[in-house]
Amino acid sequence: DTAVSQTPKYLVTQMGNDKSIKCEQNLGHDTMYWYKQDSKKFLKIMFSYNNKELIINETVPNRFSPKSPDKAHLNLHINSLELGDSAVYFCASSPGYQETQYFGPGTRLLVL
Amino acid sequence: KQEVTQIPAALSVPEGENLVLNCSFTDSAIYNLQWFRQDPGKGLTSLLLIQSSQREQTSGRLNASLDKSSGRSTLYIAASQPGDSATYLCAVERAGNMLTFGGGTRLMVKP
Numbered sequence: 483d484t485a486v487s488q489t490p491k492y493l494v495t496q497m498g499n500d501k502s503i504k505c506e507q508n509l510g511h512d513t514m515y516w517y518k519q520d521s522k523k524f525l526k527i528m529f530s531y532n533n534k535e536l537i538i539n540e541t542v543p544n545r546f547s548p549k550s551p552d553k554a555h556l557n558l559h560i561n562s563l564e565l566g567d568s569a570v571y572f573c574a575s576s577p578g579y580q581e582t583q584y585f586g587p588g589t590r591l592l593v594l
Numbered sequence: 595k596q597e598v599t600q601i602p603a604a605l606s607v608p609e610g611e612n613l614v615l616n617c618s619f620t621d622s623a624i625y626n627l628q629w630f631r632q633d634p635g636k637g638l639t640s641l642l643l644i645q646s647s648q649r650e651q652t653s654g655r656l657n658a659s660l661d662k663s664s665g666r667s668t669l670y671i672a673a674s675q676p677g678d679s680a681t682y683l684c685a686v687e688r689a690g691n692m693l694t695f696g697g698g699t700r701l702m703v704k705p
Binding site for chain 1: 626628630635636637639640643645659681683685687691692693694695697698702
């Protein structure tokens with residue numbers, strides 16, 4: 483199936499740990515994104531990444547870092563996890579800027 | 595700073611009704627506006643994308659309009675069905691390829 487996929491689907495971890503969430507798209511898109519959806523269901527952009535150009539939402543702590551080994555992957559690394567990081571994280575991709583974005587199923591992160 | 599507001603926050607209608615969801619945004623300097631659907635526990639599905647130069651887009655029973663100057667968009671759903679029950683999100687794209695989302699409208703269509 484052509485899609486945006488994320489692993490893991492669920493992630494439960496302790497405060498202070500470092501974790502990664504993987505994202506892969508097989509749509510041949512040039513642009514990928516990470517979003518955070520908090521407990522109140524508000525979705526906020528964290529990063530957009532296009533051809534090695536990274537655009538960061540200024541509100542994102544520097545404990546969060548995206549890493550792209552190739553055009554089809556944009557992984558999210560989180561250092562020193564905090565309780566407030568608990569949320570659903572969505573990866574998305576689009577052919578380019580200002581085009582329809584396609585979302586992955588989400589990764590539910592719970593920090594204890 | 596761009597702010598996106600959706601009204602109503604929740605809506606419950608009987609099957610067959612036509613309905614309108616509203617979205618407003620504070621900064622008219624947008625590239626486009628997108629409507630998404632989110633089912634419980636799932637990701638987002640894109641419904642319609644309206645470029646800033648367009649006034650409306652249609653897909654099946656869905657019609658979305660955009661009035662950029664007044665900062666408003668509406669999503670019209672004709673002949674609603676129980677399968678339309680979901681949360682509907684609007685988002686505006688601004689500089690830096692960033693989408694700013696509204697809080698969503700939770701729609702329930704009762705059989």
